[in-house]
Amino acid sequence: MPLYAECILPVPLAQTFTYRLTEQQAASASIGMRVIVPFGKQHHYTGIIVSITPHAPEGIEIKDVTELPDGAAVIRHPQYALWQWIAEYYMCPIGDVMKAALPAKLKPESGKAGIIREDFKPKTRTYVKILIPPLGTDVSVERNSMLAEAFDKLKRSQRQQELFMKLLDMSHCLQKADADLVPQDELFKATGYDSTVLRELIKKKLCEQQEVVVSRLDTDDDYRNFSTEQPFPLTEIQNVAFRNICSSFKDKSVTLLHGVTSSGKTEIYIHLMREVIAQKRQGLMMVPEIALTTQLCIRLRRVFGKRMLVYHSKLNDDERAEIWNRMLTDDSVDLILGVRSSVFLPFSQLGLIIVDEEHEPSYKQQDPAPRYNGREVAIMLASRHSAKVLLGSATPSLESYYLAQQGRFGYVRLKERHAGVSLPKMSLISMREARKNQAMNGPFTPALIKSVNHTLLEGHQAILFQNRRGFSPTVECTVCGWTPKCPRCDVSLTFHKRTSRLSCHYCGYSQSWPSACPQCQHSSFAQQGYGTERIEETISRLMPLAKPVRMDTDTTGSKSSYEKIIRDFDSKKSNVLIGTQMVSKGLDFGGVDTVGIMNADSLMNFPDFRSHERAFQLIEQVAGRAGRRAGQEGEVLIQCNEPRHPLLQQVIAHDYEAMAEMQLADRKKYFYPPFSRLIMIYMKGRYEDRLDALAARYATVLRKAFGDRILGPEAPGIARIKNLYIRQIMLKIEREASTQMVRQYLNTIQNTMMQDDQEFSKIVFYYDVDPM
Ligand code: ADP
Ligand code: ZN
Ligand code: ZN
Secondary structure, eight states, X not given: OOEEEEEEOSSSOSSOEEEEEOHHHHHHOOTTOEEEEEETTTEEEEEEEEEEESOOOTTSOOOBOOXXXXXXXXXXXXXXXXXXXXXXXXXXXXXXXXXXXXXXXXXXXXXXXXXXXXXXXXXXXXXXXXOSOOTTSTTHHHHHHHHHHHHHHHTTOXXXXXXXXXXXXXXXXXXXXXXXXEEHHHHHHXXXXXXXXXXXXXXXXXXXXXXXXXXXXXXXXXXXXXXXXXXXXXXXXXXXXXXXXXXXXXXXXXXXXXEOTTSSHHHHHHHHHHHHHHTTOEEEEEOSSHHHHHHHHHHHHHHHGGGEEEEOTTOOHHHHHHHHHHHHHOTXXXXXXXXXXXXXXOOSSEEEEEEETTTOGGGBOOSSSOOOBHHHHHHHHHHHTTOEEEEEESSOOXXXXXXXXXXXXXXXXXXXXXXXXXXXXXXXXXXXXXHHTTOOBTTBOHHHHHHHHHHHHTTOXXXXXXXXXXXXXXXXXXXXOOOOBOSSSSSBOEEETTTTEEEOTTTOOEEEOOSSOTTTOOOOEEEESXXXXXXXXXXXXXXXXXXXXXXXXXXXXXXXXXXXHHHHHHTTSOOEEEESGGGGSSOOOSOEEEEEESOHHHHHOOXXXXXXXXXXXXXXXXXXXXXXXXTOOOEEEEEESOTTOHHHHHHHTTOHHHHHHHHHHXXXXXXXXXXXXXXXXXXXXXXHHHHHHHHHHHHHHHHHHHGGGEEEEEOOXXXXXXXXXXXEEEEEEETTSOHHHHHHHHHHHHHHHHHHOHHHHTXXXXXXESOO
């Protein structure tokens, strides 16, 4: 009887696909294996088998599996279940989840007929093996004569002699029984000779080349230099927290560690991970962005050595595939340090997931689908392994804090910084006042300039936080007020001095400086506002001792550029770090005395129900970079227009609880999360009028089903991106409502609308569940 394989394919479709297995294929096929299958007229895809059945679906033509490329499954059993949960909960096609989950190398996609087998190739390195018999063998009598003979062969070329001498030296073949293989590139580097000279030695049978498979992951510098060490012993206070966490793990699957910045959360993480690994289970340490991994990686590497792997967004395809393969085939992987996508790795026996800086919005994937929150998926992943989850933050998300208050999550509080270091002193500086006195100097109040200068004079460092990158966020015609905008998006263009172009931060469009105003023909433009680039430039004028360095997406294209910025600042090569929210994330520098928040209002005044929570988190986190050394008085200056604003008062008192109470009261009143759940329905189309009409009709139909839980349609803050107009409809539902029912309802409505009206199928349509 023939067998059929039901497969997921990396296409944005919600269903699985069935193919026929030959008898031979059926003998070796298993769930979780890859298949190469034909799709459509011209395509071949790599899919994953999710079930094997003797029953073929009826009424459709069934094609044959082209090939089973591997001998074994490439995903582990709990992974598919997790993918299904993500597809269902976040309302997206399972094919999209597969796309996000599998490393590119494991799912080659082909556009044409014919199979593309662009498989993961192990990395090799060329070594040189010396062909002189080793010491201590029975041929070692021969050895001396062979050496003499060798030098005789080489006597006419000094270059060959030198290369050979170096090879003798580097292979240690005169000192020990086993000659070492010598990396060819290192041999060349040590002698300055290349393969033309080496070729002669090979011809004379004095050595040969060997290709050796090496790990791509071992080339990381931080890998080589650390053997494992004991972690710091925990302090008394940390130990209490540690024990409370362990006892909370007994009856809660998720525990929130709410510890002020620099209280030693990371040290506690290290101790917890050691325990888990000692029980022969795996740990996953999640961080919001790669910026954090650099310093953390060094701390963890000291303790866990090579048994920890780092999984971040700047790895290349081969490195990702290698990590995946190692986790499938090799049980020496104890710990993963990774960003949100590390929840997709093939863990075999996960014991603990730590989500550090759990409040970070970057745990949520915005685009493309699946629009998942790494923190929530981590909780699901852990439950599939019966593992525990620890969420850590100095400023928890209100969602997690609320669940902890309700007793759904365990809760452990750490209120003091390590070694009796005090929290930095916060003060509010009124820009309005300074402006009135005409005392502003560009974006700086006199107080901030004075404080930074004082810090630099003492040989210490400062961090300046500004949430806009580029030079000036807007450019304006001084005569009529016209502003250059992106022709494809609904945003004004930001001027970047380095490239001397105006560019769009949403689609990457850029243009040169306008020659004349298209509205009034004058050509006098003013730059409004200060991005990080402009602040960097302004500083040199106002702070003569400053050696500034900038950290934003413009300066951190690669992992090494991050590392360089951090290294330079750490070694005091630079003394003022200017950055966007990237500088708020977990950096641990000892020398920072002063932190300046350039503009607190710009953080608070977003039209979003989370804007105050976010502003508090951002300011508190950036502030936490100051004064981390014992005996140091950190100072944080917050420039703002309304110093009396209650949120800013809570910020300067480091009063998270007061902030949470006030914000939660608001959320409750207006029925926002955590008191409700949100599903955002997005519609995108090329023609605005048509989109508006469709969105209005859609909302009407939805209202029939959901009543006043439906809000909108509305044009979002940025209502056009890349020439597509955007409309959103918000669904606010009770926390207790069955999300499964809601999703089914929404899907049915969408399908009916699409069937009834051709127009609907022409627009892009997607959901964002639990939007951030
Ligand atoms: P957090 O993660 O809460 O911000 P960290 O773990 O980074 O705090 O600790 C802040 C600083 O104090 C770090 O430099 C860390 O090495 C040091 N530290 C914390 N706890 C200890 C300890 N028990 N022994 C030695 N140093 C510690
Ligand atoms: Zn004009
Ligand atoms: Zn644009």
